[in-house]
Amino acid sequence: MRRILSLLVLIWLVIGVVATVQRGYFSSGSTDCAGVSTIVVTILAGPLNYVGVNPQIDCPEIPQPSE
Known part of the structure; x- marks a missing residue:
């Protein structure tokens, strides 16, 4: 069973x-x-792509240091 999984x-x-x-x-x-x-999520959810799911992640903007 473990081998199959x-x-x-x-x-x-x-x-x-x-x-x-x-x-x-x-x-x-x-x-x-x-x-x-996006690359990581697509690899993990790969088979779902073939049934029309398009996984994407939005990342917040990183604050810039003050001058």
Whole structure:
């Protein structure tokens, strides 16, 4: 049972990486909080992308230091 669960998790993550590559998130070069969060969420929710779910995370603006 444990082996089957591990295989299912691995397949889930591979599908997530495929979905991320198809959306072009790795080639966009966005390394800010929103870009990285979108990549991670897409990998974790990869199979859901094929049924129309589009996971995205909005990150708040980081305050700038005073001069």
